[in-house]
Structure formats: C-alpha cells, structure tokens
Amino acid sequence: MSLKIIGGEYGGRVLRTVRGLGTRPLLGQVRESLFNILADQIEGAFVWDLFAGTGASGIEALSRGAARALFVEKNHKALETLRQNLALLGDDAVARAVVLRADAWDPPVMHRAAFGAARDDRPDDAASDAEVPPDLVFLDPPYAMVAEDPVKSMARARRLLDRTAPRGCVVFHFEVGMLDEDDFDRDLDLDLREWGSTAVALLWRKGEAPERLQRRWAKDRAAPDR
DSSP states (O other), rough: OOOEESSSSSTTTTEEEOOOOOOOOOOOOHHHHHHHHHHHHHHEEEEEEEEOOOOHHHHHHHHHTTTTEEEEOOHHHHHHHHHHHHHHOHHHHHHTTTEEOSOTHHHHHHHHGGGGOOOGGOOOSSTTTTBBOOOOOOOOOOOOHHOOOOHHHHHHHHHHHSSOOTTOEEEEEEEEEETOOSSTTTTTEEEEEEETEEEEEEEEEEOOOHHHHHHHHHHHHHHHOO
C-alpha cells in the first residue's frame, strides 16, 4: 500500500509501510478531510501520534506546521520504519519528533527539555522541566483491541483528552459499528464521522470545539424536523 503525505511542507512524499501491523493507516482521503476540519489547530501544535504505526498522522501534522510530535508505538518493525520515514524527510523533521516504545494508552509525561525548545518560545515555558501537554492526539489502536471492549477504549480516549492542553482534541479512529454517539459522554463536544468502514470520533471538552463546528451544531439543533 502506498502511503503519501497529502499537504504542507512534505506534501507528495511517499512513506514506507509495514505489512501485518494490525492497524490500518488512515487513507489519504480521510486524512485530508480530517486535517481540513482541524486546520486551525495544527500550526504550532504539539501532537501525539499514539499507536503510531509508520507515523502517517503525526508526520502529516508536522508537514502542515505542527511544532513538535511524539510518536508512541510498540512494534519493532513499525518503529524502525517510522524512524526511516522521519529520516527521509530530513533533519528538521527528525529534530521536531520524539519516537518512543511505550504504552500508547498511557504515554509518559513530556517535558520541554525533550524537544530542546519551548513551544512557541513562550517565556512561561522557560523551565526545562515544564510539562508540555498535547494540543492534538491521534489515537489509532488496532481494530481488534477496540472490538474487544469498545466502551473501555472510549473511556481511555476520554482520559487522554483530559491530558490535553486547553481546546485540545483527540482524534479516535476505529471501525464503523464499534461505537456510536450514544456511547460517548454527554459532557464532550463530539464530531463522529464515517468513511466506508472507517469511523473517526473527534473529541473536545464541552464548549472547546472550533467555533465553526459549534455554529453548525447550533444551526442543526435549531432546524425544524422534516
């Protein structure tokens, strides 16, 4: 399968893949749609790519202006391929990335020192031991893992959302039919979308979704039933 970066600085570059990972990288059409939705949240962002596989989502974010990316994966072949993909993009991509073999459901706390520079070089990030919460989390567990206990997986996604910066978003990828809107907490902003057999839930804390989405939801709620 060919996996191509869709947009941004590295747009058009082809990434290496590994067969038999048990995960399914988001297809180009899906990634493009998601990044269009998230456009206002990418520039300067700190991104987590969890169950990263070959790193397509995090690399797409770096290509589109994310400041830093943490990639978490356990599979040795995937980690090797992920590092090769970053190297193919050059020293700048490598410098903006941290690749860890760790539990993707519970990533370690990241500090400013891990990336060498403060996000946006803000004075309040000056201490090297300052924690840097993610602005955007791509969560792509194997379908089989979610199918085993969908509600537990949703609860884990919610715990990850609690670790994000203000207005942070978790992009949770799973197979259509595993979870629906009623399975998610009511105190979330939720945008659930489907493309073929692929489902993606975009999660924000209540009231923190982008304004354009909130306006659309308000309009939909106000519209008379047909």
